[in-house]
Amino acid sequence: MPAPLANIPVHLITGFLGSGKSTLIHRLIEQKPEGERWVVVINEFGQVGIDQAMFAEREDLVVKGLPGGCLCCQLAFVMQATLVNLLHRHRPDRLIIEPSGLGHPAGLLEVLRGEAFAGVLSLQEIVAVLDPRRLDDPRVCEHETFRDQLTLADGVALTMTDLATPAQRAAARAWLGELWPAKRWVAEAPHGALPLARLMVSGELPPGGVAGDSDAHRQLRQAAAGSVVLDDFAVVAPQPGRPAREQGEALGHATLGWRWHPSDTFDLDRLALVLGELPAGLRVKGVLHTDAGWKLYNRAAGAVSLTDSAWRRDSRLELIGEAGRLPDADALEASLEACRATPSSTA
Numbered sequence: 001m002p003a004p005l006a007n008i009p010v011h012l013i014t015g016f017l018g019s020g021k022s023t024l025i026h027r028l029i030e031q032k033p034e035g036e037r038w039v040v041v042i043n044e045f046g047q048v049g050i051d052q053a054m055f056a057e058r059e060d061l062v063v064k065g066l067p068g069g070c071l072c073c074q075l076a077f078v079m080q081a082t083l084v085n086l087l088h089r090h091r092p093d094r095l096i097i098e099p100s101g102l103g104h105p106a107g108l109l110e111v112l113r114g115e116a117f118a119g120v121l122s123l124q125e126i127v128a129v130l131d132p133r134r135l136d137d138p139r140v141c142e143h144e145t146f147r148d149q150l151t152l153a154d155g156v157a158l159t160m161t162d163l164a165t166p167a168q169r170a171a172a173r174a175w176l177g178e179l180w181p182a183k184r185w186v187a188e189a190p191h192g193a194l195p196l197a198r199l200m201v202s203g204e205l206p207p208g209g210v211a212g213d214s215d216a217h218r219q220l221r222q223a224a225a226g227s228v229v230l231d232d233f234a235v236v237a238p239q240p241g242r243p244a245r246e247q248g249e250a251l252g253h254a255t256l257g258w259r260w261h262p263s264d265t266f267d268l269d270r271l272a273l274v275l276g277e278l279p280a281g282l283r284v285k286g287v288l289h290t291d292a293g294w295k296l297y298n299r300a301a302g303a304v305s306l307t308d309s310a311w312r313r314d315s316r317l318e319l320i321g322e323a324g325r326l327p328d329a330d331a332l333e334a335s336l337e338a339c340r341a342t343p344s345s346t347a
Contacts, residue, residue, distance in 0.1 A: 002091065003156035005087055005088070005091065005120050006119055006120060007119070007120075007122040008087065008092060008093070008094075008095055008120060008121055008122060009094050009095070009122050009124050010092065010094075010095040010097065010112060010121045010122065010123050011094070011096045011097070011125075011126065011199055012097050012099070012105065012108065012109075012123070012124075012126045013025060013096060013098050013110075013127050013129060014098075014099055014105055014126065014128045014152075014153060015101065015104075015128055015129030015159075016101050016130075016131075016134060016140065016145070016146045016149065017101030017102065017253075017283050017320060018101065018128045018131070018283050018300025018301050019101065019130060019131045019134070019159060019160075019300075020129055020131060020159035020160060020192055020300075021064075021098050021101070021129050022042070022054055023159070023191065024129055024189060024194055025040060025096055025098060025192075026054070026055070027189075027191070027192040027194060028096070028199070029055075029061060029117075031195070031196035031320045032060070032061070032196075035060075036093040036094060037060045037061070037062070037090060037091070037092050038060070038061050038062070038092055038093065038094045038095070038096065039062045039063075039064065039087070039090055039092040039094075039095050039096070039140070040055065040061070040062070040063045040064070040095075040096045040097075041082070041083070041086070041095070041096070041097045041098070042066065042098045043065075043066045043067075043097075043098060043099050043100045043103060043252065044066070044067040044100055044258050044318075045100040045101060045102050045103075045166060045248075045250075045320060046067055046246075046248065046318040046320055047067055047246035047248045047250075047255055047257055048067060048246050048255075048257035048258065048317070048318045049065045049066075049067030049217065049314060049316065050285045050286060050287060050318050051065065051098070051285075052064070052314050053287040053296070053313075053316065054287075054296060054309075055309035055310075062084060062090045062092070064082065064087065066078070066079075066082065079108070079111050080111055080114070080116055082341050083095075083111075083117070086199060095121070100199070101283075101320075102145055102251050102253060103145070103146070103149075104145050104148055104237065105126060105152045105153075105261055106147070106152065107147060108149070109123075109126075109152075113296050115120075115302055122284050124199060125154035125155050125184065125199070126152060126153045126154050126155075126159070127153060127154070127156070127194075128149050128152075128153030128155075128156050129156075129159050129189075130150065130156055130157070130159065130172060130176075130236060131158075131159055131160040131164070131300075131301055132158055132161065132164040132168040132171065132172035133160060133163065133164050133168055134146075134170050134176055134301065135171060135172055136168070139322075142231065150179060150188040151179055151180075151181075151310075153177050153183065153184075154175055154183065155183060155184050155185040155186070155187070155198070156183050156185075156186045156187075157187055157188075157189040157192075157194045158172060158186065158187065158189060159189050159190070159191075159192055160190075160303075161188045161189070161190045162190045162191065163278075163301075163303060169188070171181075173186060185198070196215065202239055229237050237259075237261065237314065238259050238260055238261050238314065239261060240263050240264060240266065241261070241340075242261075243258045243260045243333070243336075243337075244258065244259045245329065246258070247256050247329065249323055252322060252323055252325060253320060253321065253322055254321060254323045254324070254325075254326050255318060255319065255320050255326075256318070256319045256326050256327075256332070257316065257317060257319065258316070258317050258333070258336070259314050259316050260289075260315040260316075261290075261314060261315075261316060262312060262313060262314050262315065263289075264289065264315060264340060265289050265290060265340065265341040266288055266290045266291070266315070266336075266339045266340055266341055267289055267290070267291055267339050267340070267341045268290040268291055268292045268295065270338070270339040271288065271290065271336070271339040272306075274335045274339055275297065275299070276304075278327065278332075279321070279325065279327065280302060281321060281322070281325065282299075282319050283295060283299070283300055283319070283320040283321065284297070284298075284299040284317075284318070284319050285299065285317075285318055286316055286317035286318065287311045287315065288315050288316075288317065289315045291341050293308060294309045294310070294311060294312060295307065295308065296308070296309040296311075297317075311322075
């Protein structure tokens with residue numbers, strides 16, 4: 001009979017949309033001690049679920065995606081059941097949770113500190129990820145969730161520092177220095193390179209009440225009580241030539257996404273042109289089967305990356321932006337269809 005689960009370190013990695021949370025987690029995984037098994041839970045505000053596709057499947061790493069809303073509110077009532085299943089099925093040595101970029105830490109802390117996980121999970125320092133350039137945008141700085149994520153964090157990892165100016169990096173440190181309670185540490189993490197030792201020496205958080213909850217998140221959490229969220233394995237696969245469109249809206253932001261059958265192939269050059277013409281303020285990410293192979297497309301804060309992907313289940317594309325600022329769904333779908341290298345289904 002296996003030993004009871006006890007004191008599994010759990011790391012909460014928060015941060016606003018496009019701040020580089022997934023990249024930082026990738027860098028942490030590269031430092032994983034040999035012989036340890038980790039479980040990573042990734043929550044996405046979008047309905048399609050892209051970030052899970054960024055992680056290659058392996059025996060010592062289990063990555064679970066929870067798309068379709070905010071883990072801290074809309075999905076709070078499935079979070080406990082999901083964690084219980086993952087912990088007992090995989091018995092990890094360490095747990096990493098990445099909430100949505102619009103996720104408020106308070107609701108998630110309430111779950112992790114609840115009776116179901118007493119003595120099972122050992123909550124470590126909360127890490128917030130910050131791109132210093134975002135402080136130049138007054139709309140971001142004034143966003144309640146953005147400020148609360150950083151206020152509730154114990155430590156802050158400054159990402160995208162290779163793209164930020166020295167003045168922007170200094171301004172970020174000065175801004176963080178004015179927050180209360182004071183941060184235990186602020187470290188630069190260019191390209192997401194945060195030493196794993198920084199997390200391992202942090203120690204367990206002392207018990208205490210959850211502070212700074214958001215009225216908007218609390219209302220969504222109450223509205224979602226008793227709702228049922230399908231597991232991603234239960235999602236019906238799209239048919240060849242017939243993409244499945246998903247849309248959602250909450251917390252002042254909206255999402256628009258598609259899934260295509262894995263046999264549907266895109267002309268990469270034409271696709272890059274269409275995506276490049278999307279409004280500058282949108283968060284755009286996708287994993288796509290192209291004539292140049294499977295590619296991971298990522299656009300955040302104006303920076304675009306295109307890398308090879310090991311994902312093969314289906315093609316996915318997601319746009320996230322302020323409510324009312326997304327492009328027309330029908331028009332964009334037609335433009336994407338024109339990028340297809342495989343013929344449309346006539347059925």
